[in-house]
Amino acid sequence: xxxxxxxxxxxxxxxxxxxxxxxxxxxxxxxxxxxxxxxxxxxxxxxxxxxxxxxxxxxxxxxxxxxxxxxxxxxxxxxxxxxxxxxxxxxxxxxxxxxxxxxxxxxxxxxxxxxxxxxxxxxxxxxxxxxxxxxxxxxxxxxxxxxxxxxxxxxxxxxxxxxxxxxxxxxxxxxxxxxxxxxxxxxxxxxxxxxxxxxxxxxxxxxxxxxxxxxxxxxxxxxxxxxxxxxxxxxxxxxxxxxxxxxxxxxxxxxxxxxxxxxxxxxxxxxxxxxxxxxxxxxxxxxxxxxxxxxxxxxxxxxxxxxxxxxxxxxxxxxxxxxxxxxxxxxxxxxxxxxxxxxxxxxxx
Numbered sequence: 001x002x003x004x005x006x007x008x009x010x011x012x013x014x015x016x017x018x019x020x021x022x023x024x025x026x027x028x029x030x031x032x033x034x035x036x037x038x039x040x041x042x043x044x045x046x047x048x049x050x051x052x053x054x055x056x057x058x059x060x061x062x063x064x065x066x067x068x069x070x071x072x073x074x075x076x077x078x079x080x081x082x083x084x085x086x087x088x089x090x091x092x093x094x095x096x097x098x099x100x101x102x103x104x105x106x107x108x109x110x111x112x113x114x115x116x117x118x119x120x121x122x123x124x125x126x127x128x129x130x131x132x133x134x135x136x137x138x139x140x141x142x143x144x145x146x147x148x149x150x151x152x153x154x155x156x157x158x159x160x161x162x163x164x165x166x167x168x169x170x171x172x173x174x175x176x177x178x179x180x181x182x183x184x185x186x187x188x189x190x191x192x193x194x195x196x197x198x199x200x201x202x203x204x205x206x207x208x209x210x211x212x213x214x215x216x217x218x219x220x221x222x223x224x225x226x227x228x229x230x231x232x233x234x235x236x237x238x239x240x241x242x243x244x245x246x247x248x249x250x251x252x253x254x255x256x257x258x259x260x261x262x263x264x265x266x267x268x269x270x271x272x273x274x275x276x277x278x279x280x281x282x283x284x285x286x287x288x289x290x291x292x293x294x295x296x297x298x299x300x301x302x303x304x305x306x307x308x309x310x311x312x313x314x315x316x317x318x319x320x321x322x323x324x325x326x327x328x329x330x331x332x333x334x335x336x337x338x339x340x341x342x343x344x345x346x347x348x349x
Contacts, residue, residue, distance in 0.1 A: 046080025057092015062140030
């Protein structure tokens with residue numbers, strides 16, 4: 001029997017589940033606030049995976065991913081421990097905002113402090129209450145408001161073969177070797193020696209069915225690769241490919257943008273991505289790709305300012321293979337073409 005753990009002053013025995021309300025600073029109305037945490041503590045010893053969502057309060061795709069994950073039969077015989085945190089930034093979610101009420105970005109506030117800003121105190125709660133239990137972390141994100149991301153895994157690989165295997169196991173079509181940034185959740189986790197994957201997919205304040213389905217499957221794939229659930233065979237028709245690099249194409253002028261390239265499309269240097277002009281079509285300028293690769297992120301808002309990042313393009317050693325993998329990925333998780341039976345009705349965005 002796996003030894004009991006204590007989280008939020010709650011003792012959780014092996015072979016049991018628990019819903020925990022971790023206390024947070026109150027709202028200014030003196031209304032109590034808490035972070036909801038679901039713990040599945042298996043009978044047999046094994047790794048402790050934490051899955052977090054809504055670190056930015058408007059990135060809600062992960063909430064639905066965690067809800068669906070909890071319904072998976074594979075978790076009934078879990079080895080080790082699964083800690084699920086559907087809403088990290090409770091205050092941001094209530095306000096439908098990326099930030100906390102003090103306008104700070106929680107994902108730039110780690111490691112935090114018990115006597116610091118609101119963001120710093122929340123970061124400290126995460127590091128002191130949750131990190132000590134974790135051996136691995138998957139952090140679920142989306143693009144910002146009016147920005148959509150192709151499903152992708154971001155990790156700081158640095159030649160780490162073990163982390164690369166986990167990134168591949170998730171089986172998203174794109175892997176980005178992303179450097180660590182000061183103040184981020186991921187850097188704080190790495191400082192504690194916790195291997196961490198970031199799943200980026202979809203956009204803020206919107207559910208995206210393909211991204212959600214792929215997220216659930218990806219987490220199960222990683223749990224399987226760690227031996228926490230029964231062996232799963234990841235779909236082989238969209239093998240994940242490591243991007244060599246990525247860069248943003250920015251608006252050459254302010255105006256109204258008319259995009260002609262979709263998310264996931266392959267582009268070559270000099271290809272037309274969009275047209276920007278004034279309201280009457282005056283002073284039209286063509287936005288061209290500065291690199292050859294795959295569009296993995298883009299703005300959905302046609303109103304742009306000069307210098308604004310509007311297309312995120314990743315480059316690959318084999319761009320044709322990457323394009324084919326992404327197309328197969330879309331087919332694999334699109335409810336219209338997915339051959340895997342799902343009890344969940346597809347969400348319409």
